[in-house]
Amino acid sequence: MARVLLFGRLADIAGWRERDVAAGTLSELRATLAALDPDLAEALSGPSVQVAVDKALLRGEATLSATSEVAFLPPMSGG
Amino acid sequence: MARVLLFGRLADIAGWRERDVAAGTLSELRATLAALDPDLAEALSGPSVQVAVDKALLRGEATLSATSEVAFLPPMSGG
Amino acid sequence: MSVTLQAEPFDPGALLTAFAAGRAETGAIASFTGLARAEQGTTTTLELEAYPGFTDAAIAEMVAAAVGRFGLQDALVVHRIGPIAPGEAIVFVATAAAHRRAAFEACDHLMDWLKSRAPFWKKEVGPGGARWIEPTQQDRTDAARWDGDPK
Amino acid sequence: MSVTLQAEPFDPGALLTAFAAGRAETGAIASFTGLARAEQGTTTTLELEAYPGFTDAAIAEMVAAAVGRFGLQDALVVHRIGPIAPGEAIVFVATAAAHRRAAFEACDHLMDWLKSRAPFWKKEVGPGGARWIEPTQQDRTDAARWDGDPK
Numbered sequence: 035m036a037r038v039l040l041f042g043r044l045a046d047i048a049g050w051r052e053r054d055v056a057a058g059t060l061s062e063l064r065a066t067l068a069a070l071d072p073d074l075a076e077a078l079s080g081p082s083v084q085v086a087v088d089k090a091l092l093r094g095e096a097t098l099s100a101t102s103e104v105a106f107l108p109p110m111s112g113g
Numbered sequence: 114m115a116r117v118l119l120f121g122r123l124a125d126i127a128g129w130r131e132r133d134v135a136a137g138t139l140s141e142l143r144a145t146l147a148a149l150d151p152d153l154a155e156a157l158s159g160p161s162v163q164v165a166v167d168k169a170l171l172r173g174e175a176t177l178s179a180t181s182e183v184a185f186l187p188p189m190s191g192g
Numbered sequence: 193m194s195v196t197l198q199a200e201p202f203d204p205g206a207l208l209t210a211f212a213a214g215r216a217e218t219g220a221i222a223s224f225t226g227l228a229r230a231e232q233g234t235t236t237t238l239e240l241e242a243y244p245g246f247t248d249a250a251i252a253e254m255v256a257a258a259v260g261r262f263g264l265q266d267a268l269v270v271h272r273i274g275p276i277a278p279g280e281a282i283v284f285v286a287t288a289a290a291h292r293r294a295a296f297e298a299c300d301h302l303m304d305w306l307k308s309r310a311p312f313w314k315k316e317v318g319p320g321g322a323r324w325i326e327p328t329q330q331d332r333t334d335a336a337r338w339d340g341d342p343k
Numbered sequence: 344m345s346v347t348l349q350a351e352p353f354d355p356g357a358l359l360t361a362f363a364a365g366r367a368e369t370g371a372i373a374s375f376t377g378l379a380r381a382e383q384g385t386t387t388t389l390e391l392e393a394y395p396g397f398t399d400a401a402i403a404e405m406v407a408a409a410v411g412r413f414g415l416q417d418a419l420v421v422h423r424i425g426p427i428a429p430g431e432a433i434v435f436v437a438t439a440a441a442h443r444r445a446a447f448e449a450c451d452h453l454m455d456w457l458k459s460r461a462p463f464w465k466k467e468v469g470p471g472g473a474r475w476i477e478p479t480q481q482d483r484t485d486a487a488r489w490d491g492d493p494k
Contacts, residue, residue, distance in 0.1 A: 041241055042313030043324045089246045105243060111314035112307040112327045113226070113240065113271050113283050120392055121464030122475045168397045184394060190465035191458040191478045192377070192391065192422050192434050205360025208374070212355055216381040216430045222450075223359070223374045224443065230367040279367045292375065292458070293485065296451050299373075303443055334444065 036063060036102040044083070044108050048074045060085065060096040063104060082109045115142060115181040119153075123162070123187050127153045139164065139175040142183060161188045193259060193267055195252045197242050199274040204284045211268050211286045218265055220292035222299035224285045226307075230278035234318050238276045241313040250311050255302065262298035264289050269302065273312075301338050308335040344410060344418055346403045348393050350425040355435045362419050362437045369416055371443035373450035375436045377458075381429035385469050389427045392464040401462050406453065413449035415440050420453065424463075452489050459486040 038055050045051040048071060057063035068075035077083070086105040087096045098104065117134050124130040127150060136142035147154030156162070165184040166175045177183065204225040212221055228238045242248070255267050266288040276282055285302050289295040308331040315322050327335075355376040363372055379389045393399070406418050417439040427433055436453050440446040459482040466473050478486075 039243070041243060042315075046324075086243075086246060089243075089249065105246065107243070107311065108313065108324075109326055110309065110311045111240075111325045112331060113310045113312045113314070118394070120394060121466075125475075165394075165397060168394075168400065184397065186394070186462065187464065187475075188477055189460065189462045190391075190476045191482060192461045192463045192465070203360055204363055204372070205356040205358070207356070208359050208376070209354055209356025212376055212378065212432070214430065215378055217383075218378055219380045221355070221376040221378065223376070224447070225359070225363055225372040225374070226443065227363065227366055227369050227372065229370045229441070232368075279365065281363070290380070291481075292377065292454055293481075296375070296447070296454075300447050303447075307443070330442075330444075 035100045036098040036104050038063070038067070039103065039105040041105065042108040042111070044074070044077055044106050047077050057098055059098060060087070060104065063098065077108075078106050083107065114179045115177040115183050117142070117146070118182065118184040120184065121187040121190070123153070123156055123185050126156050136177055138177060139166070139173075139183065142177065156187075157185050162186065193252075193255055194269070195248050195255060196270045197244065197248050197273050198270065199272070201272070201280050202270055202284065204281050207268065207270055207284050208286060211266070211288070215265075215288060217290065218288045219290050220295035221286060221288050222292070222295040223287075224283070224299050224303050225281050226283040226303070228276045228278050228280050228282055231318075234320075236278070236319065237317045238282065239315040239317060239322075240271075240273045240276065240282070241315075242271075242273045243311055247311045251306070254305050254310075258287075258298045258302050262287070262289065262294045262301070264294065264298050267298065267302070269306070271306070271310075271312075275317075304331070304334040304338060307331045344403075344406055345420070346399050346406060347421045348395065348399050348424050349421065350423070352431050353421055353423070353435065355432050358419065358421055358435050359437060362417070362439070366416075366439060368441065369439045370441050371446035372437060372439050373443070373446040374438075375434070375450050375454050376432050377434040377454070379427045379429050379431050379433055382469075385471075387429070387470065388468045389433065390466040390468060390473075391422075391424045391427065391433070392466075393422075393424045394462055398462045402457070405456050405461075409438075409449045409453050413438070413440065413445045413452070415445065415449050418449065418453070420457070422457070422461075422463075426468075455482070455485040455489060458482045
């Protein structure tokens with residue numbers, strides 16, 4: 035189980051900003067989201083989307099715990 | 114007759130900041146001041162001292178009227 | 193050193209007054225206030241989204257780096273989030289240093305970074321609908337001036 | 344556009360609040376506040392002498408040139424004269440522009456000019472007596488950055 039957060043245009047595509055998803059790894063999480071919403075899954079897999087687990091950016095795979103927070107970050111606008 | 118203004122260290126040297134001096138030209142004014150206070154006259158003649166007549170900088174000679182204001186400006190400090 | 197993200201409007205002048213108070217050894221305070229432009233009515237509202245705990249941490253890290261790089265005595269960043277009306281302040285940055293070159297350069301540098309690389313997502317909402325904004329080429333060029341070895 | 348020389352202390356924040364108010368098309372306000380430093384007790388008071396009617400005219404001319412050169416929407420200079428205690432503001436400069444680069448550069452430029460070439464005479468009065476100050480080499484170098492053709 036992990037808390038998933040979407041930002042910027044990703045939340046517009048999904049129609050939600052925050053939800054809990056059952057997944058033990060990041061790739062499991064992506065697969066679960068793909069089954070729910072293929073358009074979102076495609077948007078999340080773009081090279082310009084960064085992933086943060088527990089507020090730290092990472093590349094590649096990650097193991098998720100019950101309290102993990104996974105954020106998908108589209109290109110940042112700056113302030 | 115002209116109103117003479119001294120600024121910065123020139124006023125310290127003279128011991129005054131402002132006085133009326135009878136003079137029809139700038140060189141007459143300098144000669145009158147030299148007769149009164151040779152140290153001041155020397156300080157006023159330094160190349161770093163600028164002269165403004167009626168608030169406009171000038172070089173060389175100037176004719177003075179009864180209402181002329183002559184300011185001697187030592188090197189500016191900036192603000 | 194202070195970094196604040198807030199939804200409420202703020203008065204840049206009140207922030208400057210507080211920042212400037214009681215500084216016997218600060219010679220220079222530079223500040224920058226970014227305001228939302230009306231763009232002749234084409235933009236009605238700006239909406240800024242942040243990731244709390246991530247965005248503020250990224251800004252605080254950048255501010256700490258600027259304090260070290262430019263030898264600042266202090267720095268302050270206040271950034272609005274949420275909907276922002278034209279004419280309202282979006283961001284306020286202030287830097288304090290002994291001398292003015294450090295204060296100016298650090299403020300300029302922080303703004304370039306905030307405008308181009310800070311983790312915000314920005315939407316312009318106007319009569320014609322809403323669109324997400326990305327940094328302009330000018331923003332990227334400005335930010336790149338500071339890359340590489342510090343002077 | 345406004346230039347003020349004044350003997351009374353001023354609050355830079357209050358000036359910024361007034362300067363920033365009611366600006367629908369200003370994206371950027373840069374400001375600089377110069378404060379009198381205590382220099383660890385070696386300076387007790389700064390005394391600034393101006394030539395009224397000459398000093399303010401010279402500053403206004405410089406501000407008008409900066410407005411043209413940098414495409415500013417507005418600019419403000421407030422400068423103290425007379426005795427100034429440590430921690431008090433000596434000068435406040437604010438510049439308003441559509442975009443931040445113009446606002447920053449114009450503010451920086453005006454400060455360089457004010458610190459090195461503006462017609463003030465400045466005396467530092469400390470425990471060891473009084474001395475007249477001239478611009479530092481750094482001040483001259485900073486000001487010279489803007490000489491020659493504008494970009």
